[in-house]
Amino acid sequence: MRRGSCPLRGGRSTRVYGLLCGPRGLGLLVTLALLSIPPLTFAQAPATTGGIEGHVERPDGTAVPGVTVVAERNGSRISTITDEAGHFVLESLPPGEYSLSFSLGTDLDAVPPVSVTGGGVTEVDKTVDWMYSVVETVTVYSASRHTERIVEAPAAVSVVSQETIEREAATGQLPKLLESLPGAEVTQSGLFDYKLNVRGINGTINRRVAVLIDGRNPSFPILDTQEWYAVSFPLDDIASAELVRGPSSALYGANAFNGVLNLTTRAPRETLGGFARGTLGDLSTTRLDFRTSSQVGEGLFLKVMGGYHRSEDFYRSRVSSLEYSRPCTATLVTDCLYLEASPLALDRDELLFGGVRLDKDFDQRRTLAFEVGYSDTEGPLFSTNSGRFQLLGVKRPWARVNFNTPRWNALAYYNDREAEALTLLAGTSSFADSHRLAGELQGWWQVGDKGRLVAGAWAQDEEVDTANPQGIQTLLFEVSGSDKQAVFAQLDWELSDHLKLVGAVRWDDSSLHDSQVSPKAALVWAPTPRHTFRLGYNEAFQSPNYPEFFLRVPLAPPLDLSPFEAFCAPSDVDCGFGRPVDLLAVGNENLDVESIRSLELGYNALLGNRSFLTVDLYRTEIQDFVQVLVPQLGTRLGRANPGFGPYTPPATLPDATAQALLDSLQGALGSLFFLLSNDPLSDDPIFALSTIVNFGEVDTQGAEVSLNHALARGLSLDFNYAYLDFTVRDELPEAPLAANGPEHKANLGVTYNRDKVSASASLRWVDSFRWSEGLLRGPVPSYEVLNVAGIYNLTDTWQVGLNVSNLLDDVHYETFSGDLLERRVVAHVGYSW
Secondary structure, three states: OOOOOOOOOOOHHHHHHHHOOOOOHHHHHHHHHHHOOOHHHHHOOOOOOEEEEEEEEOOOOOEOOOOEEEEEEOOEEEEEEOOOOOEEEEEEEOOEEEEEEEEEOOEEEEEEEEEEOOOOEEEOOEEOOOOOOHHHHOEEOOOOOOOEEHHHOOOEEEEOOHHHHHHHHHHOOHHHHHOOOOOEEEEEOOOOOEEEEEOOOOOOOOOOEEEEEOOEOOOEOOOOEOOHHHOOOOHHHEEEEEEEEOOOHHHHOOOOOOEEEEEEEOOHHHHOEEEEEEEEEOOOEEEEEEEEEEEEEOOEEEEEEEEEEEEOOOOOOOOOOOOOOOEOOOOOOOOOEOOOOOOOOOOOEEEEEEEEEEEEEEEOOEEEEEEEEEEEEEOOEEEEOOEEEEEEEEEEEEEEEEEEOOOEEEEEEEEEEEEEEEEOOOOEEEEEEEEEEEEEEEEEEEEOOOEEEEEEEEEEEEEEEOEOOOOOEOOEOOOEEEEEEEEEEEEEEEOOOOEEEEEEEEEEEEOOOOOEEEEEEEEEEEEEOOEEEEEEEEEEEEOOOHHHHHEEEEEEEEEOOHHHHHHOHHHOOOOOOOOOEEEEEEOOOOOOOEEEEEEEEEEEEEEOOOEEEEEEEEEEEEEOOEEEEEEOOOEOOEOOOOOOOOOOOOOOOOHHHHHHHHHHHHHHHHHHHHHEEEOOOOOOEEEEEEEEEEOOEEEEEEEEEEEEEEEEOOEEEEEEEEEEEEEEEEOEOOEOOOOOOOOEEEEEEEEEEEOOEEEEEEEEEEOOEEEEEOOEEEEEOOEEEEEEEEEEEOOOOEEEEEEEEOOOOOOEOOOOOOOOEOOEEEEEEEEEO
């Protein structure tokens, strides 16, 4: 097991320079150096080749995405598909005459031969009047890191419709966009405290689904999980939202353990003009969102956006009473909740956010984007396996630069986070100052007539400091950091007109853990254009986060053991008992990564022009669970974490005095004495009550079924069902494993989108299940949630909308220790210009 360090770390003045030091910083420097190459270096194609570019649209001018465009000459061929705007580009074509064909499903058409000249681009636009299902035109990017039709993707992918995004935008709760997707587990603990997962094994700090926003990982490094309240743009600025279900480390690395959520925001040129929206509602909600975009020069487009939110929340103080369950005691540790030492510091949530983006469009195909964003948050609670935390202040600035062409994408970004939180269980304050610098370069190439290769390199460096203003660490033992790098590639190969083979692999290296290799393989067979079968195999891993390695968090108020310092004072030795002795949960520097292997079978079917059916079956094997808050003593592991052995007095204390001190401590503390240990940095006494270990093996198998049916023009019905079977093969009885999710869950929804109205109603049913994680062990009863939402466009510029969550007011909780959730109604008025 390796632990990296950087001699420049440890102070805020060395922040950026410290990120780049050390041998593994070389990968990051190389990636960032590539980004410094002038954009036209990528933009200029060799003069000996040319290209074909154009659009495909219907007679009414609407774009047709998902159309396969094939250029053939002298027996060789190159292909692409049209994007959401119906646009396509074929590059690096030798000069000559090409036959150009267009196909979608069973429809096929062609144009007269097209001439390509060296260094030139031939414009070809095509108008088609085909009858096709809307699903046939849906394209996705996330499954393969290149655009492809969703019915041909080598993974289970769901797409959030633009209508859904617009209807839910006023809430400001991004995970609500995903609630009704097949297989998605969107569990809510508070107004902004959501856990996103797919296919089981959930947790209060769930990070098994990697989240990207325009390629940027917005998670905060200390926990590597998402802060959904910190989104720094109005939700309807999202252009696309794709959820990949299943292990995805072969393309996305650590923590794409169960899937990937890939979000793309709108370019300024796509949102010229502006809008403002005001929202009022339950929990004393007041919210304002705005965005304005304009052209400020030749090829220059500027977007400015932001917002403010203030409301109460669902949380309640647990100092003297609980909303449900019963108080835990020394002998009662399951099916109970712990009373908290501290009352809530704030009684409302307040969010301020904004961003600026400047794009330089060299042409329609090549864009250089600069973007900065900021959010400032206070008030929300988030649940963890060691209790609830209330955020007293979180400031999150970030910046991104991205150069994109049809063949290349170069990205670099910087995230910063400064936060103070109140640990309600122990009544102490915690601080976390972290930053992340990352870069990625990706390209794609045509391989012969049958293949497409996507490959890239990635590097990242980050640092976490949990010191309070007095310089005392509050969550970790010391300042921690890491540097990481990876290379990845995926090859798609057409074995025949109906059969495609996909293979991918990624190598990840980190100063925190051993190198990991993540393979992927899939066969996609389309016996007809409307029926597709998929067989896939994936391996993935999840890296422990900083607290799991280096945790130092109080589980209860400290003990006053000052009388025992009297043993040390005569020898002029400071034994540390003059200061309160902390009762801690501690990390484990010897942790390995969690690993998963998954086999998946999928089927997509277009039934007529009205129905789209998907069926996915999967089986996984998971090993080396990172078990949190395992008792330091009392399990079959013996002393669970040997890094925290029995307490030893200072070496300068005389032997007789040291033995007398130990005897006296044991007599006074009883069984608690054996949990007394030493701080690895200061050597002061601490109580290592619980720790973190790798232990457990689990098999899961499940099924996901989804059906979308167009009932009539503008009216559609959605249904999906998910089944999960969770089989434990090895575990610690003192820390039982659980899926922390239901065996059965289902969604039923109806939507209407036509003319001036967009409306939806969805019913989500979740079966009862048991939650077991750290200090939290108890039942979650089944619940049913009916949500309705709608927008009515009064004019071309004015709209009104309504969102009702939990219409039937089914008061429930979705994680054990989460808040009781009630009905919430918000209404908005929007104005566009």
